[in-house]
Amino acid sequence: MKAAPPLWNRPSGPKRTRIQTRNRQAILEAGLDVFSAQGFRGATLDEIAAAARLSKPNLLYYFPSKEAIHTALLTQLLDTWLDPLRELDPEGDPVEELLTYVRRKLELSRDYPRESRLFANEILQGAPRISDAIEGDLHRLVAEKAHVLQRWMDTGRIARVHPVHLIFSIWALTQHYADFDMQVSAVLGDGEDPYPEAGVYLDTLFRKLLAP
Amino acid sequence: MKAAPPLWNRPSGPKRTRIQTRNRQAILEAGLDVFSAQGFRGATLDEIAAAARLSKPNLLYYFPSKEAIHTALLTQLLDTWLDPLRELDPEGDPVEELLTYVRRKLELSRDYPRESRLFANEILQGAPRISDAIEGDLHRLVAEKAHVLQRWMDTGRIARVHPVHLIFSIWALTQHYADFDMQVSAVLGDGEDPYPEAGVYLDTLFRKLLAP
DNA sequence: GCTTGATTTGACCAGTTGGTCAAAGCGAGG
């Protein structure tokens, strides 16, 4: 008789059954598809439910609201997205460290374009749901790494440019291939994968820019 | 007694009264605000009407549908957006021509960020409403200008890189400052205008890249 | 100040939206 409280409102710890793990995963996967293609307001629960092969009320048994799905995706994403920057090693060879970062970021665009677009959509619309993380974690991480870059410049190991704009340019150039994929494909009469050429181009670009 | 047919369905030519010009302008302005901030599906007629200080039925007296406003904005925009590329002069000094293009494109980002975001939103979502223009005019223009770049490279006047990816990189780097404005401001503890530094940075970057 | 067409609007509509709820189905441990 007594109805079970919704999953997300249960007082007990996060001990998940197999079904829960599977369904939560399916919902996040479906949400990624829909949110990245339509933006937050453009996405509908019905669409997400259909993509996850669940009924709409069933969706809301696993997540309390549309916004909760979106937030779960974004916070989970931000970590993965910043990992390559975190791994920039102050002790490594400056140019190679930066080129590795560029390469890894380009691989993220190639392998996880939906994640990139989800993020782009959110930032485009003023990042109302992750402005805290942007102004907090992200700001700190960039400040820290900019400091590393500054030291490399001061010791003459890479050319002297504005360190934060250098980071911006890496983001812009790599994310462009995921976020503007439609445009990239249409302009390069498609059929061919743009990523190999992009890799070569970016390697050249940053080598020339950073050469002391 | 006889009701006037809606403005957009009138058989006569486009002779517009002062009121028509004013209101159409107000609607496009409001539409730009809302579409660029919310995307097509996320924008609502009520919001646009409120921003234009018109009633919703009044909106639909000047435009037949939500989509018509969006399309009007996009087609009008695409031309302005490509102008700087059109002006790239095959007879000019290669490096200066390209740096001028970069500079003008960065000015567009600074002065028309809403237009940039409107475009970004549309491309992000697969450009369902302007894929024709992208695959047609844009593709042709880029092919033509890539040919110019190729000649400059063949005659040793700029360094040899993939010409289309060179154009992509200019787009990516300049539009980033408009489209990801929120992120840029948050990362550079804001308060200061990022554009002057960005101009210097991009100038350096492309000078080094293009130096033969 | 009257007429005629341009402009504006309140009331309305059918379809969609995010979200709720009580009841029904299900499966693993006893």
Add this chain to the structure above:
DNA sequence: CCTCGCTTTGACCAACTGGTCAAATCAAGC
């Protein structure tokens, strides 16, 4: 094979969506 809590769902709701319509208001030339 039976219970009991986990899972699923059909029916429903109020708010909102893009869009329509007939009637009311306005404004400029006569």
